[in-house]
Amino acid sequence: MQKYISQQNFTALLDALIKQGTRVVAPKLNAGTVLYEPLAAAGEMVADQLPRRSGKEAFFPLCEEIMSYEKTGQQVALTDIDPARFPETVLIGVRPCDAAAIPVLDAVFSWDYKDEFFLERRRKTTVVGLACTTADDACFCTAVGISPAETRGSDLFLSPLVGGGYRCESYSDKGEALINSHSALFAEPSGAEALPLAEPQTEKFDLKKVKAWLDEHFEDPAWDSIATRCVGCGACAFVCPACHCFDIVDEGTEKKGKRRKSWDACGFWKFTHHASGHNPRDQQPKRYRNRIMHKFKYYDDKFGQTLCTGCGRCIRLCPVGIDIAAIVEEISKKEV
Amino acid sequence: MHPEKTSHTFEPKVIAFVCTWCTYAGADLAGTSRMQYPSNVRVLKFPCTGRIDPVFILKAFQQGADGVLVSGCHPGDCHYIAGNFHARRRFAVFRKLLEFVGVDLNRLQFSWVSAAEGGKWVEVVTDLTERVRAMGPMTEFKELALEEQWSGVIDTPELKEAFSQI
Amino acid sequence: MTQSIDTSSYSAITEAIQAEAQRVLGDGTVTAVIGYAAARRKGSAQPIVISQADDAARLIFTPACVNNLAVYLTKAKKEIPRNGRIGIVVKGCDLKALVGLMGESQLKRENLYLIGIPCSGVLASTIQPDTELTADTLASKCRECDAHQPTGCDFVPPQLPVAPELEKKYQAEISRLEALTPAERWAYWKEQFAKCIKCYACRQVCPFCFCEQCLCDRNKPQMVETTPRPAGNTAWHIVRAMHLAGRCAGCAECERVCPMDIPLNLLNRKMAKELKELFDYEAGFEVNDKGPLTMFTEKDDQSFIK
């Protein structure tokens, strides 16, 4: 289904959704930084900037409580979180690189153990993608086979038009249902031209070749030259739309506390630190190798997908300028 | 006859970190002398104020303290030569940090109470308790403790409802 | 019209660094040189460790050379080889960290070969590295830099740094916050700390966060909650500021690398300001046997103690 929505009606749509109690999550300025956050009013949406963090946290929050406990005398009371109480959500203004990561996450959260925290939010969320019209030299979605108009992962996809408004195209029942729920705000598509798409500068990687090299080079001096300078923070993983490692900790006192799940990162020294004191990834290059391996080999081995959508966030935000696009490009040029 | 006990609607939690040689002994003296003071204070004994890590003060506020007292030997009286001098510097700086992040320093009291100053102990504890009582509960850290990070935002109606259910 | 900062000397500085690195690697004075090299993105730079004289040509100095490379010499970075003397390219601000590390038994001067940079300033952020250096894009720390010309180095190119007089943003912001009520300041920091995602980039780039195991990574006892929630975040940033008090010399790497734009260096600079006022201590100028919080005088201020 293809429709047109004017800028004015788009604002009205968001306000209407908010009013009816739907959680509307969109890029929004938060203490100086644009993040995907629930809106209190449509006017808060910032459409022209790539949010600093990805859209994954609409389903896979930075930190969430999964259980609480309380001891009284010899009794221990455990209280679970009921995912059924998660709110209906519209995630809107999602960049193609963020939206394309959602099916990637679907795979890992449902292949063996069904993660109800993720899946319930996923069921209750309608994803509205937004075509990208600007790119910088960190953007490389096209290099990993995604385009600035990629609709993968979106239930509804918006393309900004010359002269304002959006062309809307639905790709699922959820997308269609969203249009139908406020059909008065949508019109039939006009002949207006879409704004020109962003043009990332990176050439398409030969991901097969990259994987072929990775298959053979778990041990390779290249890892040292790539990542000796890595300082071991979690910035790359935390801003990544596809990274999905998490840690579970109990916080509180012996008497009372909560079990929480929060993002983890393979760059951390603690990530593979065993209780024995041994750490199989004892040096930073080994940890960074895992990041590349996971994205371009292990995930492919398991799910036939690449765990990178080319958003470029890790490149922009790496404290020491590690450039995953440059690394993959370099690997793709190596003899297999 | 004892004077009529005033009843208060708010009973603050006051935590005192004290050294064993001076202030703890001073508090013992207050007891031996049967002096009276509000029952709000809970005393944690350390060998020396030099042992008191600023993190403990932070932890106390996080655990719901409305006021924190740190007390040790007068300068020059330290049983361990200089522990209180090190503590004095440490806390001179730490209180400035807490102030800068927005903690009202009226909730954080430092004092020197010697083993002979039972009366001063009573005065310091009473003053702090009454001052904090007048200020009302320390809500800042308690509110933080209740907040969950959930998609970056914490004050949506749904979440508020979720909290009230939890 | 924003004032542009003259960085015309940077290309000559680059050449001088290259020549010096080639010399000291070639004659065996050092086994490696830590410096900056150009990266893929236009105008970008990244840290590099070279051990061959031929690689000296890769070294550069540009406004995108923001990193404080001192972090690579700390024990936290075990990946950098530690045999023999190591050359390092340092700006004046980075040098202060090295001075502090020497005072804390982490480094020995004789194991270092310091290639100083007469630095006029670097970019505030390298999210977009290909940006002209102006009063607007200049890093805040450079606006109040007192070490454009590094001292006590083994080699410094002859070019002189320019240092235009600019408004001191940190000072102004600290004064602004100090003038607020505690409740207002709490609200400000609460909003800022709420953004924290506990990626620990601030810790990992800090030359003084060289602990083998951070207090905040320990769980017996759990001094600071590890999850990125407002409570744990606030505790983490308070502990971080306290642990750096008297040590941080204001390289502001913590703030630069924060993916969530939290003005972290404000806390460190506030602490530095207090240490200056309370104990007349300034970090980073000389190798001190003891820092301000590992020493005392009998006459220290105690006006706050009853």
Add this chain to the structure above:
Amino acid sequence: MSRIGVFICHCGENISRTVDVERVAREVGLLPGVSFSTDYKYMCSDPGQNLLKNAIQEQKLTHIVVAACSPRMHEKTFRKAVEAAGLNPFLCEMANIREHCSWVHENKEEATVKAVEIVGMMVERIKKNRILPGITVPVTKRSLVIGGGIAGIQAALDIADCGHEVILVEREPSIGGHMAQLSETFPTLDCSQCIMTPKMVDVANHPKITLHTFSEVELVEGYIGNFQVTIKKKARSVDEDKCTGCGVCMTKCPQKKIPNKFDQNIGLRTAIYVPFPQAVPNTPVIDRANCTWFKTGKCGVCQKVCGPGAVDFEQEDRLIVEAVGAIVVATGFDLYTIDEKPKGSAIKGYGEFGHGKIPDVIDGMTFERLASASGPTGGKILRPSDGKEPKQIVFIQCIGSRAREKGISYCSKVCCMYTAKHTMLYHHKVHDGQAYVFFMDARTPGKSYDEFWRRSIEEEEAVYIRGMVSRLYQKGDKIVVMGSDIAVGVQVEIEADMVVLATAIQPQKGADTLAQKLGISYDKYHFYSEAHAKLRPVECATAGIYLAGACQGPKDIPETVSQASAAAAKVMTLFSKDQLEREPIVARVREAGCVGCFACKKVCAYGAIEEKEIRDRQGNLIKTVAYVNPGVCAGCGTCQATCPSKCVELDGYTDEQIVAMIEAL
């Protein structure tokens, strides 16, 4: 899993009057981990302790909390009882519900609630308590005494008489120190040398004392019970073993006009010399700076005349290492030098009193040498300038002392008394002379001291003028002293033949350097600091090091001797056992996490923290970490609060224990 037993004491009615002890026992009994709780009338009584011991056995308790009085009162009692029942004593804690609760609150409900919380905190704490084994440190029963003045001599003799070996190190060629220089001593006017030299001889002859004169302490390593001391024996140029002390060398030495320091430079000596006739050892030393042989390579007379062939021009400084268990520091004092500003010192000189410029302005110690029967004038008071007997003599007190503006604010303590003595000695020797004393106050506390001072005025006719001297200058062969008599309110001008300045007592030069070698602390004047001004006046904060005499602060002879004997007693206490036993509340380093910043070492007031190298099996250095010497650590915990990664932990007060208590709130 812990099985905690909680015992609530009624303390007669002291606790139970305001705290509902049964309710406390009931409520804490519900706390996780508590498997037994009860209350009892008197926990500290024998039946109470038996109740505790039986419960440990019957209930298989692993941890004990006794809620009763202050731990300062009965912690030891209950820990002993727990130990008797087979538990480690540190698995018992006390909750103070008497001094901190029942005695300070009247409202029973409030007091009871508070008591429950106090006990609850201790229950959480004790879950984190660990077994702490006692600490023992071996003790080497030999002692080092640094300084051979009366303090060092007394300490050495006392320790040696007790049967322990003593190594006595003296910087000068002879022991004796300043006391050997004195003429007579207040308040009895005993001849100093008469009472001093027998003790010096005792030292020389004592089988347990090894004497190293003309020697200095070079390096001190180790800790209480286990010090290694490197001593530098400076080249004497005379073999001590061969020399018989006949003195021929000295009579033949052609260099005869060298000022003798022992005589305050008014007497003369030869280049090969003993400082004074009664020197111990009676072995000369060659003053190489003034010896013709060493200056020109010619002469060698002493070597030629020495029968036993003891003179050895080739002798070099030697280092010897001694293992000792305790160190007594008795380095004594020096006099404030008033004619020059000491280098690097903030203390200003007293140029206005002409010392060093006017030859007949002398200091008190020079007067002692003039008055000494064995001194350069044979005990006659004669002016250094012309050898005439002074008929008018002015003594000025508090030169340096109590002069804040000059940099010394303390009282030198002995000058009032020795000036009174000087006026007496003067009057005894110059019957027609008149002594005047300018003074601020006369400080004469001490047995028979005030009587002595009064005697100087009432019987020996000294004129005391209360006031300070404003100006002093040479006029012909007289010295005009102008001052004010504030008691009468008039200006005074005296034409004196000689002026004696009571200069301040200061620590020996180099006291700071020695302190750094020993790892002991000192004040801004470089007097050594005692561990506690009142209760530990002879011990240093650094365990195993003790102080005697004026190195700690100005003292007279009786005080010095008392302190020396006290220091000796402390050493003997330490030596009374083969192993030193310590409460195991000491810090420990978690070496795996230590990053070697040594912040802990910087804040440790006891020097308990050392640097330790960790090496792999091949011997390669992995890292250098901190190590806490349990024999030295006093257990304050300042190191732990300072350590950024908390890799040093104070046993008994670990972060886990403290956080558990905070979290119990």
